[in-house]
Amino acid sequence: MPIRIGLIGKTNTGKTTFFNAATLSQAEVSTYPFTTKQPNFGTSHAITLCVHKEFNVTDNPRNSICRDGWRFIPIELIDLPGLIKGAWQGKGLGNQFLAVAAQSDALLHIVDASGSIDAAGRITEPGTGDPLADIADIEEELVMWYLKLIEGNRDKISRAKDRLTAAIANVMAGVGVKEHHVQRALIDSNLQGKDFDNYTMEDSKRLAWSLRDISKPTLIVANKIDIPTAAENFKRIREEYKDMLVVPASAEAELTLRRAESKGLIRYIPGDERFEVLKHDGLNERQKWALNFIRRDVLGEYMRTGVQHAINVAVFKLLKMNTVYPVADASRLSDKDGNVLPDVYLLPAGSTVEDLARQIHTDLAKGLLYAIDVRDGLRLPADYELKDRDVISIVSASKKK
Ligand SMILES: Nc1nc2c(ncn2[C@@H]2O[C@H](COP(=O)(O)OP(=O)(O)OP(=O)(O)O)[C@@H](O)[C@H]2O)c(=O)[nH]1
Ligand SMILES: [Mg+2]
Known part of the structure; x- marks a missing residue:
């Protein structure tokens, strides 16, 4: 879910x-x-720095997307x-x-x-x-x-x-x-x-x-x-509202940027502090004016449009989610089909290896023996509390993944 x-x-x-x-x-x-x-129900993404650069590998994401080093993790948004x-x-x-x-x-x-x-x-x-x-x-x-x-x-x-x-x-x-x-x-x-x-x-x-x-x-x-x-x-x-998180945003500016990006007119990654015009000739006067306005009065004043930032803050600060990358093969960082760093899971801080196993598959949790921290090869017990950006290989008697 x-x-x-x-x-x-x-x-x-x-x-x-x-x-x-x-x-x-x-x-x-x-x-x-x-x-x-x-x-209205739709899919959006929480965006975080992917671990693949740190491991110096090319990844094959399956449950998420990797773009320019950023992992896009699906979430459900309801209007x-x-x-x-x-x-x-x-x-x-x-x-x-x-x-x-x-x-x-x-x-x-x-x-x-x-x-x-x-x-x-x-x-x-x-x-x-x-x-x-x-x-x-x-x-x-x-x-x-x-x-x-x-x-x-x-x-x-x-x-x-x-x-x-x-x-x-x-x-x-x-x-x-x-x-x-x-x-x-x-x-x-x-x-x-x-x-x-x-x-x-x-x-x-x-x-x-x-x-x-x-x-x-x-x-x-x-x-x-x-x-x-x-x-x-x-x-x-x-x-x-001092005790609440308040994020400034321009939904309209973000909409303009994402639509222009999807048409190939600009280069822009949601949440970025800048965008780059790719096709000057493809822009009419109105669009040029709008993009200049966004650059100067929105990004220039507030750094970002705030839409992606609000989602990220909600997921990572408010809900205190950690990102965890389970892999079946610890040496190749891959699943059983050879996909490198295929999946990333969002788990609330305090979640354990056992919680991760249960999210992946009930069978995996049932036969759970221990896990391996891929960074240092150390064995982790079932009740080990996962940290953000952990890459974990689960060893289970009923090996599913
Ligand atoms: N200037 C500006 N206008 C905006 C922005 N976001 C929305 N609007 C405008 O505000 C008006 C209402 O926008 P909607 O997105 O329909 O608002 P809503 O909250 O969904 O409204 P309901 O569905 O009626 O509850 C529209 O004219 C939008 O174009 C923004 O960031 N800046
Ligand atoms: Mg509405």
Whole structure:
């Protein structure tokens, strides 16, 4: 199962534009509020430096792509309908939205940092909208959804309250809340040991906030930074949300670059700090102007368009994923068919050799004996904690790979 990242936010903030840029799709974008009615699913990539250069080999990637030394690891991106106030009560496309958002491993909260949308999400004069209020509104909606699950299931939780963490996790299984999330949330919200039947509404709300934070890591994408009014708001967002990761982005700039790249007009690797025009004659005046604008006002000011950076930060910082390269043949760094460094897996920090084996194949895990660290030939026990960029050969009694 690839990692899933959901795009949430108010209407007209640029979620679909971000999605189209990151997946090179053609989902409908418009200036009308609530353009996206159904979630769009697509494949994007987390990008990291490939290990093949270090080993001085040419690789034959199979579950991923290697381009100019960069490994592109597939992830699933979900573009969601815009949220509105009252979504948790089923307003707008609320229910459907939250059900899909809940299945994501992490969320990117897309914000119109330029202040070009009003409170209702209509396009307006840049600088007049209030992105900070927008963020707070969306956060409130998410929390209300968690709160509804607690309050709406009071009887059910109460009946099973002698094992409270299990009881709460049980009614929230659909939004991906696990028992260990509940354990931490109870401590964080000072509710450890309190009888569930005596929870006030305030208690439940604190618990809901904490569960939302713990179970659904979220990054703020300050979008539309190509519009001048965004710079000031971007600073304000950073200051207000100090404990969250905030990435400035121009989804529109990234879309322009990726489309130009796919037509062979420019050379550009997603996330790069520069691009190179390949066919000057193939560009019309408008395109030339757009590319110059991106070079000067987006890359020049913010280094990158931020779309790829946001995905990488979500995968590697927020979800703390490590990249691990399993190989069957430790001396040739290959699978049994001779493909060099064929696969890379994303595993959360703390994962062991056994976790890796299980991801590859249940049989491999069953017969697991030990693993070999290909860099130094050392034997690693099944409970060895893998590090980022490990190249590992698994030795199993039921050898599959
Ligand atoms: N200047 C600028 N405009 C953008 C950017 N991203 C999106 N837009 C514009 O913002 C408007 C809304 O974009 P969409 O991608 O449809 O927004 P959405 O969040 O998917 O909207 P809903 O589907 O209605 O929720 C469109 O006119 C886009 O062209 C950006 O980075 N910069
Ligand atoms: Mg949309």
